[in-house]
Amino acid sequence: MSIAECLRWEPESEEDNVVVQGYVRSVRGMKTHRFVSLGDGSSLAPLQAVVPVDTNQAEGLAIGAAVRLTGKWVPSPGASQSHEMQVTQVDILGPSDAKTFPIQKKYQTPEYLRTIPHLRPRTPINAALLKMRSEAVAALTRFFAENHFTQTHPPILTSSDCEGAGEVFTVAPASNVTELSSNEDNKSKMFFRNKKYLTVSTQLHLEALAQSVGNVWTLSPVFRAEKSDTARHLSEFYMLEAEMSFVNDLDEVMDLAEDMIRNMCITMYESPTVYEFLNREGRVGSDLVSPEEVRARWEGMMADEWPRITYTDAIEFLQEHADEFEHKPVWTEGLHSEHEKFIAEHVGDGKPVFVTDYPRDIKAFYMREGQSLPDISSPGPTVECFDLLVPDLCEIAGGSMREHRLEPLLEAMKRHNIVAGEFTSSMDGNAPSEARTGPLDWYVDLRRWGCAPHGGFGIGFDRLLCYLTGVQTIRDMVSFPRWFGRCDC
């Protein structure tokens, strides 16, 4: 029986031979008894157990120890818990040296805990974060299965570094450290014949898979080698990406993103883990955003009809409040975080906000240029895309229609200085793909034969979890965080 189950169990009479297992979180000594708090990660609250000293059972009950307790589950005289365990047998399964145990009962700073990522998950808050991540994944997997999306595993090692998503990592066998500085002449000695990279986004490969089975999704690690040192960035993080095929309207892509997040939140909201987390006393996890504030975020996420506003309208709205900003809102320059914050707060009213149709020239090459609709008048060409903004964290998701037509895609690549190889129809022989010259030739190929209109989005999964838990920095959301200069364990 887990400790969470045990704590919910309120039998009318005393129950004998109850067995729980977990880790000693604290021991208070009395003359005749020890009061032990036991946790197993299933609940924030520990189980209170009373161990008589005289039977030698209390030995080894040190903070951090892994133990099995057997005893009676009886109504408790204390107020914090309806029942407590009167222990008749203690088994020390894994002893602990209380003096050196790095997670003492006293308050630990997040900075200190980050130096011991291998032990940090043992704190009750971090165990709850692990459980909520798991429940989020399960809810999403169910949502997509019910909506007939195919879950896929796009590659982590990729051939292209030119998606414009920032700095990338490259890989080589550890035994051949000079490989990465090899020039073209050494190609034959390289493990993969050319330089390969860790993926920054699975989108391009997802598009290929969407042409096979229609709607697809993935939850995949992605990597950025940026030297940024912020609360919102990691070098390794999980992205949830979805791609819809045979879809011609950006609204349908936004509907999916909205439905998915709302559905996930509604499912998770039923979970005992989430309930306990959102209703905990403020002093538990005092480094997090307060439970009250986080509950308001959930309400926004679970609400219907998230606002949608065009970028052009957003700029106009921001310009009306120009004196409130350090940076002047300018159509050609994109949104600064202060602008995103303002929109999230004043347009969203607690709900996430979609900002759509950004200027073409500040967005990625693969986004489809906007149709000129009579009701959209913008100062320049726009693309059919969106950013999803929430208060405090700003952008948590982005998506677009993809340019599915061959010629407009080639023109966009030229504008972005991305090399596209010449196409020759020798492909239907056995020519290795090496013969092509551009690293994205394969992506262009998708447009040569049967490319239906399609679109999709990507969402920073860890960042979304930060928002839903109130964790203030993404380094505390991920068990073994990696960022510039840090990659412990």
Added chain:
Amino acid sequence: MSIAECLRWEPESEEDNVVVQGYVRSVRGMKTHRFVSLGDGSSLAPLQAVVPVDTNQAEGLAIGAAVRLTGKWVPSPGASQSHEMQVTQVDILGPSDAKTFPIQKKYQTPEYLRTIPHLRPRTPINAALLKMRSEAVAALTRFFAENHFTQTHPPILTSSDCEGAGEVFTVAPASNVTELSSNEDNKSKMFFRNKKYLTVSTQLHLEALAQSVGNVWTLSPVFRAEKSDTARHLSEFYMLEAEMSFVNDLDEVMDLAEDMIRNMCITMYESPTVYEFLNREGRVGSDLVSPEEVRARWEGMMADEWPRITYTDAIEFLQEHADEFEHKPVWTEGLHSEHEKFIAEHVGDGKPVFVTDYPRDIKAFYMREGQSLPDISSPGPTVECFDLLVPDLCEIAGGSMREHRLEPLLEAMKRHNIVAGEFTSSMDGNAPSEARTGPLDWYVDLRRWGCAPHGGFGIGFDRLLCYLTGVQTIRDMVSFPRWFGRCDC
């Protein structure tokens, strides 16, 4: 409506204005009509549609094109399909140049298809493989959620290369290609301060997480930089790994592996995708193991009570048949694939076989040394571990009890020449973990404070899918396979 749904739909009267979308798989021309086969990845069988030529609707119906067809769904005079579509409107959503389309209707060799991984998923068999992968993931996610396992995301970038699982990849920012050849003096210039690697197994990190929330699992990409060129190895593949905490008996770990696979197969067996795949005509996917043979594999997987045999007994059994092997079965030398094959066939009788308690000195350092049970007499020390063998593919999973006691673990590391740093209790200050000297010091730490007995296993997910689909090489199971010399797209 998907094509799979449409094909299952047998209305009594004619139905008007039915809409389907998909890719033209073939067009046969008649004087007045075109017969079009349409596929969308939802089924192996295409939908048959009849398009009148005289209305100009037939233009653009080239092989490979993405189209929307609207028409009547009427009982079909042909035998292969109960209904067919009489098309009234054709919309070409993505045109195709039929002459250059690399996947013509004729038979393509697996070798040829591997040169165009971005287009290969469009073949009906490959679409079915994608859907079965997705259904497997969904079934596993549900299984573990129902059994209160926490799904986790252990890191991909890791600090250690010394698990003995073979050659590893190392990473560096693409803009700093000399980083990997840096020596210690250049540490401060490196992105992560020391060399970092792509994970070969998430097990060690999973063990840390199991000490937080109990039973955990993950389905994670792992990497090997080996130059092997076989049907069973890739440089990037997915591993399903699970770790159980507070478990002292290897049988419980094997029970989990067995229940998990059996449950997954039983769930998937209900799926229309799997049904169609296992009951297809042999000529569809002729490069695969025959449907009859693959159905027998499913029956073995879904059967109860898979045989369990100790390594020592297995060697004895093999020695009785020594004249059938090229390599003599020797206790100290492990099993050759011909031995594994023989055991899978003769002990398993169609079911997977667990072989347990291998010699200590041919297994990994973290495995717990066997207790001397009276009924096990072996020529030398053994470890509590198992390999799971199936016919043809041999090993698909491996697991063990982990050494959870500090001293025996340190001794095992010494035997394996793995450096362990000296422990000083300065850890409870703010000393960065860099101060420790061994790359696995953090793993040793897990034993210092509250390490309960625990064990787990890892299963090659792509290899398991090969077995359940009859795909003969793992390169054809994975959409964008990476192996020595090849990493396309």
